[in-house]
Amino acid sequence: MSKFPETITAMKEGLAQGLFTSVELVNAIFDRIEATDETIGAYLSLNKEAALEAAKEADRIGYGSDAPRLNGIPIAVKDNILTENLVTTAASKMLENFVPTYDATVVAKLKAAGAVIVGKVNMDEFAMGSTTERSAFKITRNPWDTESVPGGSSGGSAATVAARQVPASLGTDTGGSIRQPAAFNGLVGLKPTYGLVSRYGVVAFGSSFDQVGPLTLTVEDNALLLEVIAGHDNHDSTSIPDQPETFSEKIGQSIEGMRIAFPKEFKSDIVSEDIRQAVKDVADFFESKGAIIEEVSLPHTQYGANVYYIIASAEASSNLQRFDGIRYGYRSTDATNLEEIYVNSRSEAFGDEVKKRIMLGTYSLSSGSFDKYFKKAAQVRTVIIQDFKKLFEDYDVILGPTTTSTAYKIGGKIENPVEMYVADILTVTANLAGIPAISFPAGFDKNNMPIGVQLHANILNEATLYQFAAAFEAEHDFHLQKPAIEEAK
Incomplete structure (x- = not known):
């Protein structure tokens, strides 16, 4: 990959200038995956033959000003997002041999924009987990330290981008499953407003929480990918009809005079000292650019994890009833009647x-x-939504850490589910409230593991999140640093 650029934007420029073709780029991508994925373990299936055909078609169409926005650009897709004629397992034995007959709306949008789908990446089974150790098939490793977890449930989506196997990927975020792995891998990860991106063709976990979103190396790439996948979809009854057409228009604009809320609850000792310092550094930077930062309170966030795990588990119980051994998916061979099936x-x-x-x-x-x-959890969820609504009457964004710690060792928390669930306290509230939230690279801890800082905004204000994150990115180089991965000989 050394002769090829690493970001979507730079790849688009190279293709437009004729420096390389999409076929050359995609072949280099597969070479990189072949050389590094034995170490990282990001992929559950590759789509090489179809990807090269798509790359040939992209080269035939060309890269003029009227070309599709992602023409010839390789993208990876989380394995709970349906891909026509390409196995989709949700990292579960239940769907081990399931080959969808249609594309999820987000995949159809990627293809319509000329993107090349290179393969499906690993995850926690049915998106239930925070480490990608819960996959039925393999453990994915963090490229910054292959003895550590990449986060989850979109761990494969994050690891493949961090390892520079692809410039971007799609993940899903039910309680932090894009933002937490983005933080653990030094990436930009966005959970969009609930209903901004279609859930049609996404294997359901928690239907009132799930959202598809992008993981990228830069803020600009993230906004571009969101613009491609967002949009109203009649196939999804929760899809928002009237949406912004662009999300990148505020990138590069000043944040002077804008107001930032800094909840005191996010300064808890449960957050590591290195991360608290990184958040303070980001706050100081925004203040130096003329933003106004004030300490506030989000008093009901302390109940967020409890409320989330009650409601999300209830929705999972309902959604997973469809896997019954009758219509599709795994069927036990050791069954003699309907109940045993x-x-x-x-x-x-x-x-x-x-x-x-x-x-x-x-x-x-x-x-x-x-x-x-x-019922009680649903009532508290309403109170949490009201807390956010009240804050957004006076503030443009809410600042805080993405995670309580940086990436930890494989096996480090898997036997302590309570500790793992509590670690989600910083991310689940955005899903409970249906608001957008972004994690972006903001430094490294003393062990050189990436730190992510998180911003929340009011519904449909993704452009404001990108404005703030891009302002920070423009004067820091954290997003440019990358892990050293030894390639297979």
Whole structure:
């Protein structure tokens, strides 16, 4: 990949200038994957033959001003997003051999924009996890330290970009699953406003939380990719009809006079000292550019993780009922009647974390527990939404850390689910409130592991998030630093 640029924007320029063809670029991408993915383990399936055909078509169309926006650009896709004629497993034995007959809307939009789908990347099974250790097939490793996790559930999506295997990828974010791996891998990751990007063709986990979003090396690339995948979709009843047409128009604009809320709850000792310092450095930078920063309170964020795990597990319990061993997916061979087909198929094909969340969700929806758990969680969710609405009456963005720690060692937390769930406290509230949030690179800890800082904005204000993140990126080089990965000989 050394002769080829690494970002979408630079690749577009190189293609337009005739410095290389898409076929050459895509071949180099597959060479890079072949040389490094035995170490990283980002991919569950590759799409080489179809990708090279798409690259040939991109070269035939050309790269003039009227060319599709991502013409000839290689992109990776998380394996819970349906791809026609390309196996989609959601990293579960339940869907081990499932080949979709249609593309998810976001994939169709990528293809319409000329993008080349290079393959499907690893994740926690059914997007339930924070480390990509919960995949049924393999563990993905963090390119900055291959003994550490890449985060999750979009760990493969983040690792493949951080390893410079592709310039960008799509992930999904139900409770932080784009932003947390972005932080762990030194990337820009955006969770869009709920309903901004279609969920049609995305394997459902928590239907009132799930959103598809981009992981990229730069803010500009992130905004470009979002502009391609966003848009109203009649196939998705939660899709927002009237949306902004662009999200990049504020990149490069001054942030002078803009107002930043800094919740005191985000300064908790649960956040590592290195990350607290990085957030302070970002705050000082924004202040030096004329932004106004004030300490505020988001009093109900302390309940965010509890509320999230009750509601999301309940929705997962409902959504995963469709995997019954009858219509598609895994069917147990050790079953003699209908009940055994249901029970044995699910027992054999679902992993432990998925089973745990199904049981939690089913319990909270049961007649004896509904009022005590699910109803109360839904009420607290409403209060959290109101907290954010009130803040956005006076502030443009909310600043805080993305994660409580940098990436930790593989196996370090998987046996302590409570500790892992609590670590999501900084990201789940954006999903509960349906607002957009971005994580961007803001430094490294004492072990040279990336740190991400997070910004929230009001609904449909992604352009403001990009404005702030780009202002920081323009005067820092954290996004330019990359891990050293030894290539296979």
